[in-house]
Amino acid sequence: MECKDIRKNLSAYLEGMASPEDQELIDQHLASCRACSSALYELNRTGEVLKNLKEVEPPPWMKQKIMARVREEAGQKKGILQKLFFPLHIKVPLEAFATVLIAVIAVYVFKAVEPQMRGLQVPSPREPVIARQEAPYPAKAPAAEPQAPREKAVAQEPPAKTASKDLAVAQKETGKRARVEEEVAPKKEAAVAPPAEAPKLGESRTAERAPSPPAAAGVAPAREDKMPLAEGTARERKELKKAQPMAPSLRMAAKSKAEAISFLVRTKDVRIAGGELETLLHQLNALRVHRESRENNEVITAEVKAEKLKELVEKLSHLGEIQEKDDSLASLEKDATVRIEIIPAR
Amino acid sequence: MSNRVEGRLQTPADDDSQLVLSCRKGEIDAFEALVEKYQKKMLNVAYRMIGDYDEACEVVQDAFLSAYRSIKKFRGEARFSTWLYSIVLNLSRNRRKQIQTRGAREVYSIDAPAETEGGSLRMDPPDPGPSIPEQMEKKEVDARVQGCINGLDSEYREVLILRDIQGFSYEEIRDILKVPDGTVKSRLFRARDGLKECLKKVLGDL
Numbered sequence: 001m002e003c004k005d006i007r008k009n010l011s012a013y014l015e016g017m018a019s020p021e022d023q024e025l026i027d028q029h030l031a032s033c034r035a036c037s038s039a040l041y042e043l044n045r046t047g048e049v050l051k052n053l054k055e056v057e058p059p060p061w062m063k064q065k066i067m068a069r070v071r072e073e074a075g076q077k078k079g080i081l082q083k084l085f086f087p088l089h090i091k092v093p094l095e096a097f098a099t100v101l102i103a104v105i106a107v108y109v110f111k112a113v114e115p116q117m118r119g120l121q122v123p124s125p126r127e128p129v130i131a132r133q134e135a136p137y138p139a140k141a142p143a144a145e146p147q148a149p150r151e152k153a154v155a156q157e158p159p160a161k162t163a164s165k166d167l168a169v170a171q172k173e174t175g176k177r178a179r180v181e182e183e184v185a186p187k188k189e190a191a192v193a194p195p196a197e198a199p200k201l202g203e204s205r206t207a208e209r210a211p212s213p214p215a216a217a218g219v220a221p222a223r224e225d226k227m228p229l230a231e232g233t234a235r236e237r238k239e240l241k242k243a244q245p246m247a248p249s250l251r252m253a254a255k256s257k258a259e260a261i262s263f264l265v266r267t268k269d270v271r272i273a274g275g276e277l278e279t280l281l282h283q284l285n286a287l288r289v290h291r292e293s294r295e296n297n298e299v300i301t302a303e304v305k306a307e308k309l310k311e312l313v314e315k316l317s318h319l320g321e322i323q324e325k326d327d328s329l330a331s332l333e334k335d336a337t338v339r340i341e342i343i344p345a346r
Numbered sequence: 347m348s349n350r351v352e353g354r355l356q357t358p359a360d361d362d363s364q365l366v367l368s369c370r371k372g373e374i375d376a377f378e379a380l381v382e383k384y385q386k387k388m389l390n391v392a393y394r395m396i397g398d399y400d401e402a403c404e405v406v407q408d409a410f411l412s413a414y415r416s417i418k419k420f421r422g423e424a425r426f427s428t429w430l431y432s433i434v435l436n437l438s439r440n441r442r443k444q445i446q447t448r449g450a451r452e453v454y455s456i457d458a459p460a461e462t463e464g465g466s467l468r469m470d471p472p473d474p475g476p477s478i479p480e481q482m483e484k485k486e487v488d489a490r491v492q493g494c495i496n497g498l499d500s501e502y503r504e505v506l507i508l509r510d511i512q513g514f515s516y517e518e519i520r521d522i523l524k525v526p527d528g529t530v531k532s533r534l535f536r537a538r539d540g541l542k543e544c545l546k547k548v549l550g551d552l
Contacts, residue, residue: 011535045552046542050510058389066410
């Protein structure tokens with residue numbers, strides 16, 4: 001074995017990993033070859049130098065830094081999981097809760113706003129409008145009443161009139177004064193106040209309030225103006241409903257397309273004339289005869305059949321001077337609701 | 347499959363199998379125990395591979411983090427330590443390449459010794475005195491030896507480090523480097539021979 005081959009195997013020989021044959025050959029060669037022995041020595045020394053290399057120590061912060069990064073990594077993994085699964089656990093309930101909350105708020109807001117919304121919608125239906133517009137008319141003068149059909153809805157006129165008929169009577173005496181005040185008052189106020197005022201007057205302020213000083217009439221609208229619009233309208237509706245049962249015959253009349261006829265009769269003794277008229281109406285088989293005695297007048301309403309109408313008019317002329325009558329009287333061929341107001345003669 | 351892997355992990359050959367299993371279940375403390383156990387050896391491998399302490403520290407951190415990330419992929423075909431060293435060796439190799447590409451470092455070469463930052467040749471001619479290594483400070487000897495290791499090609503350097511510095515068995519080296527036994531032996535012979543020649547130059551007579 002030449003030196004070249006020997007040196008190739010010296011590394012394995014040094015570690016005792018050469019085959020026994022090789023080991024024997026190398027031993028023999030080394031005994032005779034000084035260069036190879038020197039090479040073996042150097043190789044051995046090299047190994048020793050390497051083994052003697054001082055080990056470096058890891059810095060104390062290294063493990064902490066590694067673990068910090070590892071924990072960060074674990075946190076990120078968790079973060080991804082959270083992003084994926086949180087919607088299922090927390091986000092969905094949150095969203096559901098938010099939806100429910102919004103729905104509840106919406107309901108509350110709607111409930112809070114609803115009365116006001118109704119108030120805003122009120123002007124569109126005709127009933128209140130008519131009531132509002134007609135209310136002042138009878139107050140101005142009973143003579144203006146026949147002109148009422150100028151209003152848009154003729155069919156709905158009677159209830160409106162009924163609602164305002166008491167008002168008309170009540171305000172008759174204070175009418176002029178009230179009218180002046182209404183004219184002075186801003187249009188808005190006039191538009192808003194009467195609807196609330198009209199039924200109220202019709203209901204309670206009949207004989208008592210009527211003679212009261214005009215100042216009361218002036219104060220009332222002002223007071224009612226302060227009420228919220230919605231409340232006012234709601235009340236107005238209620239009172240209109242209350243007012244309606246007072247004249248069911250009128251409703252019937254309206255249903256059967258019967259006409260409403262008004263008379264104004266002047267006579268010396270209002271009370272006697274009222275009694276006579278009531279008797280007369282009963283004789284004429286009038287239905288729903290309703291007599292209302294007031295301080296200065298008598299108001300009688302009744303449903304009279306078409307064939308009795310002429311007779312009624314005739315008899316009325318015996319009672320006193322018929323000052324007013326509906327234009328449509330002549331053409332009447334149907335049952336009619338008659339409203340006869342008896343006032344003292346001049 | 348996973349049973350097979352876990353079965354393997356639980357073989358008594360690998361002392362770390364329990365810790366590794368715990369790590370795979372997400373127990374960070376178990377991984378910390380492995381870091382504690384291997385960080386020094388990992389750092390020494392990296393340091394001898396790269397020749398720079400700070401860079402080696404960085405590489406070791408990266409290696410542990412990489413191991414943590416892929417510990418679920420570790421199938422127990424080799425020992426955990428072997429797997430861990432292969433990671434740090436790969437990262438060290440790559441880092442060394444980066445450093446060389448940047449030209450940031452001058453390394454010793456067996457054939458063409460380089461100059462130091464100071465301008466003087468580190469690879470001085472050997473002093474005529476008989477016991478030069480003893481006369482030199484240990485630190486200086488270590489630096490020169492490291493210089494020679496750095497001068498070796500990667501394939502020789504890593505086998506030398508694993509065998510002569512870290513004392514791994516041939517079998518372990520074969521597993522870490524994934525090369526046959528014969529290759530390990532031949533590389534080791536050439537690495538030792540090259541280092542011996544270098545050391546004779548930098549240290550004088552051995």
